[in-house]
Amino acid sequence: MLHYLSMEDFGGPGAMTTSHFSLRKAVSLLNSFAKTRSLSKGLQVHAKLLVFGLTFHISNTALVAMYSLCNNIAYAQEIFEKLEPKNLYAYNMMIRGFANNGLSEKALFLYKRLLSQGLKPDNLTYPSVIKACACLNSLQAGRDVHIDAINNGYEFDSFVANSLLNMYLKCGRFEDAKDLFNRIPERTVVAWNTMIAGFSQNGRHHKALEIFDQMKVSGVLADEATMVSVLPVCANLRDVERGRAIHAYIDERGFGDNLLVRNSLIDMYAKCGCLEDARRLFNEAPQRNVISWTSMIGGYVLMGLVFEALSLFSQMQPTKVRPNSLSISILLSGCASSSFLRYGKFVHGYAIRNNIEFDVVVETALIDMYAKCGKLDLGYRLFMKTSRQRTVPWNAIISGFAQNGTAEEAVKLFKQMLQESVCPDNATIVGLIPAYANLVDIRHGMNIHGFLIKAGFDLAVEIATGLIDIYSKSGCLEFTRKIFDGIEGKDVVCYSAIIAGYGMHGHGGEVIFLYEQMLNCGLKPNEITFTSILYACSHAGLVDQGLQFFRSMVASHHIKANVDHYACIVDLLGRNGRIKEAHDIIREMPLEPNHAVWGALLGACVIHQNVELAEVAIESLLKIEPNNTGNYVLLSNLYASVGRWEDAEKVRNFMKDSGLRKMPGWSFIELKQQGLGIEPQVR
Template sequence: MQMLCTKTFSLSRFQETCLRVLSFCNSNSLKEGICIHSPIIKLGLQHDLYLTNNLLSLYAKTFGVHRARHLFDEMPNRDVVSWTTILSSHTKTKHHSDALQLFDMMIGSGEYPNEFTLSSALRSCFALGEFERGMQIHCSAVKLGLEMNRFVGTSLVEFYTKCGCCSVEAWKLLSLVKDGGDVVSWTTMLSSLVENGKWGEAFEIYVKMIESGVYPNEFTFVKLLGAVSSFLGLSYGKLLHAHLIMFGAELNLVLKTAVVDMYSKCRRMVDAIKVSNLTPEYDVYLWTTLISGFTQNLQVREAISVFRDMELSGLLPNNFTYSSLLNASSSILSLDLGEQFHSRVIIVGLEDDLYIGNALVDMYMKCSHITTNAVKVFREITSPNVMCWTSLIAGFAEKRLEDSFQLFAEMQAAGVRPNSFTMSAILGACSKTRSLVPTMMLHGHIIKTKVDIDIAVANALVDTYAGVGMIDEAWSVIGTMNLRDSITYTCLAARLNQKGHHGMALKVLIHMCNDGIKMDEFSLASFLSAAAGLGTMETGKQLHCYSVKSGFQRCHSVSNSLVHLYSKCGSIHDANRAFKDISEPDAFSWNGLISGFSWNGLISHALSTFDDMRLAGVKPDSITLLSLISACSHGGLLELGLEYFHSMQKEYHITPKLDHYMCLVDLLGRGGRLEEAMGVIEKMSFKPDSLICKTLLNACNLHGNVALGEDMARRCLELDPSDPAIYLLLANLYDNAGLSDFGEKTRRLMRERGLRRSPGQCWMEIRSRVHHFSAGEKINEDEITEKLEFLITEFRNRRYQYQENEDKFYHPEQLAVAFGVLNAPSTSPIRIYKNSLICSHCHTFIMLSTQVIGREIIMRDRKRFHFFKDGQCSCRDIFCIALVKTDTMSLEQDNQTVDLEASKPISLVHGG
């Protein structure tokens, strides 16, 4: 008997020892505790549930769910702890289907789940998207009286919010939880909303959380700061920063990193550094966040400085650190810097990392003219993911479109599905190269694979179709989109502007307003550019008002567009005022003002503005020099223009492009140095196009050089035989030289070849409506005819020298003048815009009209502005070549024509 008692006491002592060992090993995840399993079986202790449940937990932690499941299946007895342990281990390791199967087996065995079992099962439900199954588990919780339990309530809130249910309903559910839920419950809900992109709702719940008397902790702030960093902006971030101070949240490393990340992404690196210095603790994630922040703000020198400080602190960079540094190299296109970091990556043995591999491919593609290194890095990646493929494809799309398509096919063959960035990269390349067939093939692939659900891909498709000139197809894609944003319409408007369809671009604004989409700074800049192209001052002023109301006036893209708008509308005073409102003018700002002065005939102002630009420390670019040479050409400043051209490479290290040579030829041609201009064309490194030859042909026409003019006409026809302007210029050259027979033969040859000159058109905006007038147009309106007859009669009565039209048709400029006199407000000048050069006949007509009506008339043709007042013009007649027959011909240095499809009223419903 005594021996039996001693044996029982010893067994009890051993059992207690086993529990202590298992508890210790469970707490520290030590697999050595498994050695207890063998004596437990030998001594027949496997029926002790407390002991075996601890052993089951240790198996799950150290050897995974499969070994744990094997032990669970062999257990002679199981209780709710056993079931919950094995079920939660499956949920944690993402074996969600097996977890729900175990839940069903538990219910079938007659065992009732507890709050922890239900929580694990709910997590598996929302992971699998099993909404109906989750609702069944919710019913089970209600039957068991566990609905108000904090653990179950928190899991239910997380389940419903992650499954896309209304956050208000989830909040009501949370209010049923005992004591209104704790900070964990509320933070779980906030986290679910943030993950689902419902940032506004997350902040609403945050406010209700505080109103309920539950105060946020560091985890709450980390979740919300993540939303602020990516989407909500600086004002929300500052509010959260103030709250975490007010509520006394501990600024541990995780929270400090989140605040630093928020300020970094909001471009407030000074504040980010201040926060990082609040406590002495640093880890690799905080250092990497700072490096990434400087990289995103293009402060590469500062990013490298932080990297050096990190190394001096004794912390080793990780893969994300090196990825950020490689991205910094890509941002400034520094191959040398990227190669240095590549060597560091090899030294530390991280070259096989996916993130680094992707960054290396991207760096070599962007920084190097050759693709060998990028391909080599890519081929060394064991299992390249979609990011790696996309970086390589995007790089080839910029260099060789055919190779990018080949890689695209190889990517699909490898079983990697392209994402929206992949498709957008290839579509962008198709747009740049104007490749129509590949675009349509990609569109078919998108429809087939249903990738067009992604708004980014749909926007890229709209941009591509518009870029290749298929505007109807672009609108068709927009019509099929379930969701549109400002980028959708901005892409279309920008492309229409590039092609000169400014009226159509302004109509995009109406569709955008009808969709309830507000303009952002980029769309606003596009619409301002369209208004500038059309010269619609009233529409432009409405857009200006909207920019002030919305706070976009301070954005560089908008402020630069305002300078461009007023310059193109002939209001250089307003353009100068818009320029002065820019706090830190960049090169685009200065270029806009310089070209504006030049356009408006204020050549000396343009040149002095360039001096101001240099004094301000802003480096001139190729556009600056192009504007200066053009201004000198218009102002007859031959030697100064030549000086600016030669200074491009010597002083500013800018390689002249074809446009610069065209301006140089125009400059020399206007100055009568035709042979020298011919030498420029023959010696330049570019192959001459028809436009530069046509420029010299026009100069030959001006100075009567028939031989050189004939040579230029021959070259022009070889390059572009279907351009009627060449025939007309040559014909007028013959006419002015007294060779009218040759001139008539040239015109007859043009007609025999079926070529027609583009119709001259004028337009004007009155009360937000654009009215246009065409050459040779018969006017049925008696008022306009009477006004024109009245003006011509007044010319005769005042004995002005004026010759009426031989063809008895009124030119569009004349129609526009009469219409403006009748309809434009008497207190403002009459503004007329023309898509070709003004002819000498109309020039004289408008000058004389200003003496009769006593009003200022502003005319913008394809070359410049003409300010008519009191019988005088700002150009002093030096730009009006006496070529009456070329009044419908465009000789502008770009080939774009202005679209006049804007005759309907344009009102800014949302812009005032």
């Protein structure tokens, strides 16, 4: 490859003056171009060396360094392999090149070669090797390198220690990282930043803030990188007060004009819902890059302000900043409802015109958008055009079918995914599990559960919560409880799931016990938790407890009651004959009652033969859903049950004249169990 380089390749003999060109000057230039990552200039120097025959050991070593740092690994490796003898500097540069270009296994192999040659690694060797271990998530290899560094006296070298901290954090070994961090004699700002970023990126946001506070107490001054690490923590916690305090510190230190810091501030305010603050920072920015625009667009989408996001996207077009795949995917996520389908198609058109339609992030967002808009046919057509060897598009289409009530198709797609040797990940399973829950079949539930165990999946909280939903809906509360009890780090979502499971089967006492247990664990219930609790109280006849929970939700937990909560309360009172109270609740609602609220009242009136309020309920229901035959049938049956046969006949005749027909009830049996028929892929 390198044998064909000539001066003509780099502009001819005049491209670089030949006067005073020497080996020393060439090496100096190569070192300079390596630092500035000037590959084209480095190529010219290499051509000069070939022309003048100055291919000595020192120049070839400098070439290895230049090509490695300029990410031209093929050239660097060819020169390195011919270099004899290979010194530590050449090894360091080659290992660094491999590590920086994602060739982690080659970096580790070369490190072993270095040791076999009797060379002693130094503080430039270890950071690259440790980075390769982190990229491979190879904890054991990382530990081995750590021991080497200790034996050679480099454990507390600033570069080595920071690399080790990063490696342990990426491998999820938080205690190892903390132990090393606490033993470092002089902790630099880089070490503190590494710890803050590592805990934040692993979802341990409160711990990241705790470390940031410890840093301030220690007297180490934060820098711009600290701000870029800690602001996303505030964004993820939606802690705008802490974010404002950090913003004040940024102004005090004069970091505000740093583009990365300003982008982090925009993102923090946007994710905390403070869009005015975010937009002010955006408008006042001396310069903006694609991250600035994307953060602001993402903030609008997050708050449901899709038109504002689309407007900002339009304003972006005349500028020199081009949207990237993330910008497009965020816009598409905002258009993922039927009311915005038209705009989603416009964004799709933009992606086609700008040749980013087949970027995997955009592909996945498009499939997801069409699926959530109910256009599964369009989503599936896009999916069939993708490279189906990647997991992410499969996740989008499987989740799309599962969310649109086509559970069988979702399961079939999962089976096809495995047949095409595409490995599912946690996101695949989280998207698939609702399909199994909707099948309401204990055998299918046990099938997927067994697959997960045999395939080596860790039953993380999200997956375990899905299994709780499957077994609950299948009526197998024993399995439900076993899975719940085995979850480490239970969150409000898994508590809400098991509360809903016991609630749907009328186990009100167990629901109350689990709710109290959740509070004792320091978890705060959310809207869904209370919906499940109120539903459970309704079906278990726990009227007073249900009303107490409703009052507590509003007064103690400051959760605004939604229409589902009111429907549960109306059902709770109505089932127990307190129909007038239920009607009073509806009249006093600060929200517009929907079909579920009036339907709950109508159902209670039928049970307790209250014709007067049934007529009030049916009058509202006919405005909301005039074609729902079930409401007419309930009213007709109520009239018949109290002997008002003429009124019952009038309702039936009205249905007939209006062309409304009651759909006959149906049930099904599975004549031949198909199952998944899958072989687990061991992870």
